[in-house]
Amino acid sequence: MNKLEKLEAQSIFILREAYKSFKNIGMLWSIGKDSTVLLWLAKKAFFGHVPFDLIHVDTHYKIPEMIAYRDAIAQELKLRLVVGENRAALADRQTFVDGLDRLACCKALKSEALKHTLDGLWPRRFYDPKKDAWEEQDKAEAYNAVIVGVRSDEEGSRSKERVFSARDEKSEWDASTQPPELWNLYKTEFAPKTHVRVHPLLEWTELNIWEYIEKENIPVIPVYFDQGEGKRYRSLGCWPCTTPVESSAKNPAEIIAELVSGKFKNIAERSGRAQDKEGGGTLEALRKEGYM
């Protein structure tokens, strides 16, 4: 087996373990390349089915193509899609664009919105593939686990994550008291009310993701590729805090070449993500409070 086959087998094992272990599990789908690979792996693990909800947190500042792409794929693949958002912060104009600092904005529009989409307390929208229609949900049962496509090579605190990682009742992460995780005998026993993040992609690198997208011919959102302007996105987020990179890569093969021996060989992936550079220059503070 080659490297990609091994990574695929390991991630499928984790997805099946997660599905078996939690009654009410969902999967975060940010529309980005990593969680789209995750969606693909889920279809492999469950033989064409995605037997849980996909969850998207819409900040209303996403790069506009992302939303159109999300809705098209959900319809095409018949996904059960839950969309959450922080309606109060948006109505009160408590955002970076309206003058709030970046971290506070991330916290409100992403961390808080995620938290209350997962606990089912905030209203949200739901796409039902059987009816091919969106509906409003005022209240819903909480998810006790959520599958997330974070990778170790993205950023320091993510390099220390467990595959099955507990959040407490306030959805906070305590990195210093993580339990042992031996071999693939993941700890799936948790006290009631614990919320669990499952990370099937921890051992994948940005390069592995593109190699797999190329091998499997996975449809990813076109903003990752140069559309003729000499620019493309390398990492997707909200438009006010994410800048495209100068690149003429038009397909996965050209992106792989850039990463292996080209201009991005030694440039960090999230270098275009402004919130990483605020405060102590780390995502850890955000992640402790529930950020992905």
Next chain:
Amino acid sequence: MGGLVERMNIVITGHVDHGKSTLVGRLLADTHSLPEGKLEGVRNSCARNGRVFEYSMLLDALEDEQKQGITIDSARVFFKSAKREYIIIDAPGHIEFLRNMLSGASRAAAAVLVIDAVEGVAENSRRHGLLLSLLGISQVLVVVNKLDLYHYDEAVFRAIRQEYATYLESLGVKPVAFIPVSAREGANLVAASEQTPWYRGKTVLEVLDGFANPAPDEDAFFALPLQDIYRFSNDNDERRIYAGTVVSGAAETGDRIRFLPSGKEAVIASVETWNAPAKTRVRAGESVGLTLKEDLYLQAGEVIVKSDEATPVVAARRIRANLIWLAAAPLTFDTPYLLKLGSARVEARLEAIERVLGDNPDTESLTARRELCRHECGGVILRLLKPVALAPFAENASLGRFVLVDGYDAAGGGIVHEVLPEAPGARVNASALPEGFEEELFALLKKYFPHRFPEARARSGDDFSI
């Protein structure tokens, strides 16, 4: 695509402050694996804050780690040599974070043990050596670090090598090499150092590139722990799919298989895939799904083997094992634990502590030993409430290792050395059973496990594969 390069996981272990993170940081810097600007960024931040730059700062990412100058949790660090991609797992050396060291080491194919030349062989140098042997990691490189502080004195290196090699030998660990290094100065990491003309061996990177990646054995006996059974009727899919990850050997459609411990048998009808070429064969390492010619009622946790193949997989009720205990509450005789092995989950109880492993020989008489405390390693006998299909670790790693869960705590882990017969004292009290029980039981056994009664099966001619 010019072919995918190989990937290998390596763990860096050793006593606290012996320089593990510095070694990894320096390896990253010298192989040009750091993101552009990272080294300058950390150097500048040190200059601003009046701190001395250390290579370890490139790795200790958590806020508390930077404040305290200590590694708390294992980080996965990615780097590339000319030969392959690595994930280097930088494990913490402090005893408090032993569980994190183990989590890291259990994912590794090989280990680097770092020993500080000044402090010499320390408590956790020995403990980590023991744990590597307990986890079954046989590829070990030992580096003697900080030799620059002794002006690269060969005698210092030799003395430590002598002492530690003797200790590792007592554990049955044979290191592939000892290398004199200075992680801070970069000596003998990527390039041979002029400071150690007396050392003619390989550099650290050369030894890493020489480690072999253990490949799952396709030619060995077939074994597939049953992880789950799917039937997505809600989505109008009536296939009943038996899913799991093959841990050894290979099987094909048409093969007759047996489930252990239930003993049920069936024939593989198809190999199910999605967005992949149709196939008829599954092999070690793959996460697969099978359909069977006859649908069986089964639960996850059984192990699928081939009916006509000899395997070391047996249904066990008692095992002899070595384990490490990690929970604050000690391992005791009176507590029910959840044992997880392969995809099986079963209640287990401690039956005996046969010996305590480590370099502090236990002075108590062993029969008096009533518990195993946090961070202690022991040779024990465990009794399982229900039979579990497993194999000794030496026969198959995946079917021979387990964790014990106490409540919601992952409390310990270990490897199976031997399957033991049921204890003689475990006989049922026959007088307490209803009349005719034995006959009824035997009839049921014959009906559902005909292969255990070859004569009966030949006579009836029935196919009892259910």
